[in-house]
Amino acid sequence: MPDTDPRVNPYVGLRPYRREESMLFYGREREAQEVATLWQATGLTVLYGASGVGKTSLLNAGILPLLDPERTDVLPVARIGAHLAPSESGGNPYVVALLSSWSPELSPERLAASTISEYLADRPERTDLYGDPVPILAAIDQAEEIFHGSPFLEKERKAFLEQLATAVRKHPGLHVLLSLREEYLFLVLPYERPIGQGSRTRFHLHPLSLAKAKEAVRKPLVHTHRTITRAAADLLIDELRTVDFVNEIGETSTIQLDTVEPIQLQVVCSALWASLPAEVTEITEDHARLYAQVEEFLFEFYKRTIAEVASEYNVPATEIRYWMRNVFITEHGTRNAVYEGLRATQGMPNEIVRALEDRHLLRAEQRLGIRWYELTHDRLIAPVSRSDSPESSLREARLALQERDWEGASRLADAAVRAADAGASWVRAEAAEIFASVAAARGEIHIARKYCEEAAGIFAERQRFDGVARALTTDGLLWLAQGDPMRAIERISAALNWAPNDVAARVALAEALLKSGTPKAADAIISGLPSDLAQQTLKKLRDPS
Template identity: 50%
Template structure:
């Protein structure tokens, strides 16, 4: 059944890890020789063979890498392994489809367009195939199989008629083709669903095969023998220790009591996981795997968590998407509310909102697997054991991704990521809840809901205070101050931002916001003191601080100092800074340049009070008091933003005296 010269798979190692074995992996597939031989015999002899077992026991691997290679293609006519998961797109298709299960099965066998296959029955398709005979001109059996056949019974009730039509077509084909044999591979919990159809499909010739976990000797074969084609081997008692560990189950009760059980079987998927982890963790110069290597590296849960973390980090770095965003998408797309695997089909450019290039990278790294069904690529998690690894992660991963989403104004995504962080955190993890409330507040600000934002910020500040996290309290107070600033409540903004800066003195953005609030309440010189201190320390809001200081210096008639700052931010100028620079140029006597820049600022000013006032002052400096008065009047009426009171008084002085 296996080749004499074993070869490593495409990952460069002799174990396949989480994914199922494929037919080309037959040289690495051990421990199932007896089962493969018995199933092959039953499949050829009986009209219906049902292969069943628990999830993860290796049914798909056995079928592809054990049974099919054992049969070969000279003694039997074998069609590709089929799947019958319905494609939801077919349910709304304009092409008449008698059974989505039939079309799905035929799509597994043929690359023809669904529109062509929709016109065929199972019997029609088989009738079109040329008959195969052996060397004595006797017809050879035709073997068809359906993997994960439980998919026939997991649809909604409105697919019952599709199922009945599908079974009728299979029965018709089995009746018409004497040499046709059907194998159904399915999870054992769905066995009761196949019983009503057993008689019509088996037609008096049927068998069942229960696939169990590895027994000890088979597990040792599956552990040791894949290394025969490598320069490594297991040392004394090392493989035995690995299998012993897999046969040992530790149970922790709610009262903290520990019970250690010894089980008779070894789950094949767990064996592949730990062997793969062990192989990957060994230094290159290790040729004998010792018991110490097994004790250090053969841990399923730890490997799964580390495996997911490494693969997702690689994909995140390659595609520029936060790891938390990818993990959240996997949770929402491929894990159902019942904790089972879900599916998603690949669209033209995206799969459930994620770029196809990124999804293909996840497939390459064995996080997802893809299958063609009814002419479309469908994705699901590589294995059920990945569900827990994806669900349970460090909440900070989600929080960091949520902050990235905030920076990109992706409000809904930021909220979803934060909800994931809260769900994955321990119930009493106040730190995560505090960070989450702060992000929820930022989302509310972004979506135009200041009342909710204020409530969320208050909750976050209380939690940070309980934790004695001055930095957290400071960040939330800064956020409240910015919210007040945006709402035009400048005294509240000054109070909140002053408290924030006292707690987080190194936050340059908070200091810049405080200076802006002080300028709005008529304290420009206090604002300059704050900005001077912030710029002396430096930080990530350098350009904003320079621009604001330049604006205030221009308003205080200090043109040379203003121009030094404003010249440094010329590539990032807004109408406000452009008007301030124009005013500084006029005050410095550079009238032509001032007039041009003032015109540019006014063109984009809209109803910006400070911009209009600076333009008014420039007109007066240039000798046009009438134009200056007109612009000053517009500045007083402006509301986006309105003039602070100290500048409003300055504007009134430019108006002509009342008659």
């Protein structure tokens, strides 16, 4: 067992455990031993469980270290999705992906010429001390990647599964393990008998029991310079299994669960370790109370995950969070389930929804052939329920305006209003400006004018003279667009009474004067602008195209 740096964080956070980290992997000893035994005894073992329950960690750090290399021939754990790509040489892409996992040093072109059976036949046979062949153990992690790939590869997918069944038949010593999310289990059922050749089993991996969760908190610290008291570990576990439900009228109910989600435990413990002062060597109950801000840790995990997905798909993070909050939490403050549409789920593109599932925020379940989504755990209700800050929502709404995403801008401005404190009327005023812009873009001039009036009134009450000027200028430009330059001049002049040096208002006034047939008055306004801006304004007004 390799040595570890006693000051390195012993908790892995979001990523799975690696095989070399088996000395840090606790709480799954029974499951690891049982699956290792089943794998060696049956043709096909299906390991399944919810997203984030720890299947990959169990395989890497729990099961593989238990296998005796003198008595088993263990192939490298395969990931079909990691190697799946069209083959230029015409080979089956699923077969090439599997063989590439087993022999990454070989080119895909060379592997494309082999079947699974031919590949295994070409490998040197391993024998035990008595000269008998040892079993060949082949595991495919995240095997759901086989089943939810491109529909254009359906023929190749079926041929791959047939090859796998043929390989088990031709090589009696081959034992296959498929690890996959439980919502895909039904897709494996038709292939269990042919792949297992009559010898098959399933293992359902559940969340950690309370006792095993405490082991997963305490025991990794054996390899570090720190320890944790039982009271501190108990406090962490109690925090993770306690869920508050808050409905829309503020009523709160609390329940305590009998299990703990492994991924949430890792997120919280990893964050706690990083938060502790360097001099702390024993983590006490006081340290846990002071530094283990479970709600904050989970909220940061949630925000970070949303930010990653938003960046990957070029969607505002606040829009995804707004969607999560309004779709997956009921008015009673409990989890809500929604079905996946053909292209979008409750207005969110399906590729984004699946990315959230892959990152353990959502879980899916098949019901009568339809995928249904919900939050992975009740413990995520509180982080998801949190509103974005009004400032960030308004900022994202303005970006949406620039991109002419009227619906997104309106939704984000509404989210800002909902997130604001009761006394933060400035948020309502700035949201009204955005609503006015959206209404104007849609040709709803009367509605836009009402929002301008609302914004101007609130800004005036708060003595935000710049805001009043913006709202009145927008209103004036609406009149100008309707062909009423005189009313536009009146409104924009009023704006300049509130903010005499407002450049946007002065440019708008010059435009209104020019369209009213008074170019000299317009020139007088323009001449008072900075020279570079004056030239740009003149060019714009004289040559609108």
